[in-house]
Amino acid sequence: MLELEDVHKWFGNLHVLKGISMTVSRGEVVVVIGRSGSGKSTILRCINGLEPIQQGRIMVDGEVVDAHSRHVRKIREEVGFVFQSFNLFPYYTALENVSLALKIVKKMPLAEARSIAEEMLARVGLSDKLDAYPDRLSGGQQQRVAIARALAMNPKLMLFDEVTSALDPELVGEVLKVMQDLAEGGMTMVVVTHEMGFARRVADRVLFIHEGQIAEEGPTAQIFTAPRNESLRAFIESIL
Amino acid sequence: MSYTFHWEVPLRNLPQFLWGALATLEMSGVACLLGLLVAVCAALARLSKHRFLRGAATAYVEAIRNTPFIVQLFYVYFGLVVVGVNLEAFSVAIITLTINCGAYSTEIIRAGIQSIHRGQTEAGLSLGMTHWQVFRHVILLPTLRVVWPPLASQFIATMLGSSVASQISAEELTYAGMMLESRTFRTFEIFFFITILYFLMARLFSFLFSLTGHKVFREAWGQL
Numbered sequence: 001m002l003e004l005e006d007v008h009k010w011f012g013n014l015h016v017l018k019g020i021s022m023t024v025s026r027g028e029v030v031v032v033i034g035r036s037g038s039g040k041s042t043i044l045r046c047i048n049g050l051e052p053i054q055q056g057r058i059m060v061d062g063e064v065v066d067a068h069s070r071h072v073r074k075i076r077e078e079v080g081f082v083f084q085s086f087n088l089f090p091y092y093t094a095l096e097n098v099s100l101a102l103k104i105v106k107k108m109p110l111a112e113a114r115s116i117a118e119e120m121l122a123r124v125g126l127s128d129k130l131d132a133y134p135d136r137l138s139g140g141q142q143q144r145v146a147i148a149r150a151l152a153m154n155p156k157l158m159l160f161d162e163v164t165s166a167l168d169p170e171l172v173g174e175v176l177k178v179m180q181d182l183a184e185g186g187m188t189m190v191v192v193t194h195e196m197g198f199a200r201r202v203a204d205r206v207l208f209i210h211e212g213q214i215a216e217e218g219p220t221a222q223i224f225t226a227p228r229n230e231s232l233r234a235f236i237e238s239i240l
Numbered sequence: 241m242s243y244t245f246h247w248e249v250p251l252r253n254l255p256q257f258l259w260g261a262l263a264t265l266e267m268s269g270v271a272c273l274l275g276l277l278v279a280v281c282a283a284l285a286r287l288s289k290h291r292f293l294r295g296a297a298t299a300y301v302e303a304i305r306n307t308p309f310i311v312q313l314f315y316v317y318f319g320l321v322v323v324g325v326n327l328e329a330f331s332v333a334i335i336t337l338t339i340n341c342g343a344y345s346t347e348i349i350r351a352g353i354q355s356i357h358r359g360q361t362e363a364g365l366s367l368g369m370t371h372w373q374v375f376r377h378v379i380l381l382p383t384l385r386v387v388w389p390p391l392a393s394q395f396i397a398t399m400l401g402s403s404v405a406s407q408i409s410a411e412e413l414t415y416a417g418m419m420l421e422s423r424t425f426r427t428f429e430i431f432f433f434i435t436i437l438y439f440l441m442a443r444l445f446s447f448l449f450s451l452t453g454h455k456v457f458r459e460a461w462g463q464l
């Protein structure tokens with residue numbers, strides 16, 4: 001479903017991704033961990049074509065991601081992205097946030113877009129907030145709207161970039177619950193997170209990114225109980 | 241001291257008043273539409289990453305907001321003559337009103353756009369929108385929808401302010417009143433009529449605005 005082959009990314013002189021290769025199969029949930037600044041967000045942004053890469057290849061469902069081509073929009077329709085800072089459209093209601101792209105990207109008639117949006121918001125437990133504007137929603141609710149907005153496009157792959165990091169601790173659970181449901185429903189997911197409980201429950205595999213490289217990868221249990229890499233061991237200690 | 245009202249003076253000259261009112265509507269309507277265009281561009285320039293664009297837009301807004309309208313009007317009127325451009329007073333009034341209304345509206349629109357961050361633009365792109373779609377649906381239209389009420393107040397202020405154009409003999413409502421006054425000396429009756437007409441036009445502006453606001457932004461883009 002997703003394949004990265006020796007991906008390199010520079011920001012000016014800064015070599016941020018130094019040869020990332022990874023494969024994610026259909027229905028798999030891969031958790032990505034690593035210190036701040038190690039390049040986790042950049043990996044997700046490259047997969048979605050929000051950042052161009054300078055070397056290597058990224059394939060989503062057999063199609064090459066080229067940030068500069070028009071075709072990248074087709075791929076973005078099929079890849080949902082959920083951001084740490086929610087990024088809801090502030091002047092649209094929850095329902096409008098979810099249905100906007102259905103109307104203007106998928107060119108759906110209003111009634112159909114609306115019914116899909118309602119269904120998605122119900123799925124994330126927000127049926128009673130359809131007409132609420134983002135500033136009237138808690139962080140957890142906003143993030144669930146953002147997930148519903150991505151899901152409405154019916155993506156094949158979902159990318160989550162530290163989606164609970166900006167939340168008050170008591171709101172983290174409701175978002176993780178939605179993500180777990182999604183994983184159990186068979187969605188292919190790449191999840192950057194520091195929620196180790198979530199990783200243990202949901203992830204099939206964990207990747208540890210260190211200084212722009214995959215320093216270690218393996219089944220969840222092994223990564224947490226028997227880390228081989230020195231920096232991984234230090235990292236796990238630091239977050240426990 | 242007794243004053244005999246001569247209401248027949250304005251009543252007899254009603255066509256002149258109505259003609260003046262239409263001229264005011266035309267002058268200020270055109271200026272508001274053009275001013276809106278100017279304001280959208282200037283607001284984007286003020287928020288742009290290019291320092292020159294930002295500086296130019298800021299200079300424009302500050303220059304206009306910190307000088308009196310009548311001075312701007314004379315400036316444009318005589319300035320154009322100096323550079324050899326001879327325009328009718330009516331056109332000069334439209335140009336100056338556009339510049340003036342544009343500057344005030346720039347600040348209104350900029351404040352609205354500022355609540356939309358780069359992250360929201362990326363969210364739009366990540367849903368498969370084109371840059372143009374993001375600009376239109378994520379930035380411009382929702383911003384206009386939110387700033388429509390303060391814009392309406394600004395446009396009404398512009399319409400009322402257009403009476404100053406009478407000072408360069410642009411033919412609009414106040415000018416029509418002044419002409420009639422100089423022939424008949426019925427100052428009170430004439431300006432009472434003019435007051436009523438301005439008031440009615442301001443209400444008309446308000447009404448048109450809420451109507452377009454609902455039509456354009458709710459039915460076309462919202463789902464309510």
Ligand SMILES: Nc1ncnc2c1ncn2[C@@H]1O[C@H](COP(=O)(O)OP(=O)(O)O)[C@@H](O)[C@H]1O
Nearest residue numbers: 011014016034035036037038039040041042043
């Ligand atoms: N747009 C950018 N321009 C320049 N440097 C960037 C940009 N985005 C990220 N970086 C740098 O790339 C590195 C990796 O960033 P990021 O992928 O955000 O890390 P993480 O998500 O793991 O915290 C950091 O050193 C960061 O400063």
Ligand SMILES: [Mg+2]
Nearest residue numbers: 040041042162
């Ligand atoms: Mg990050």
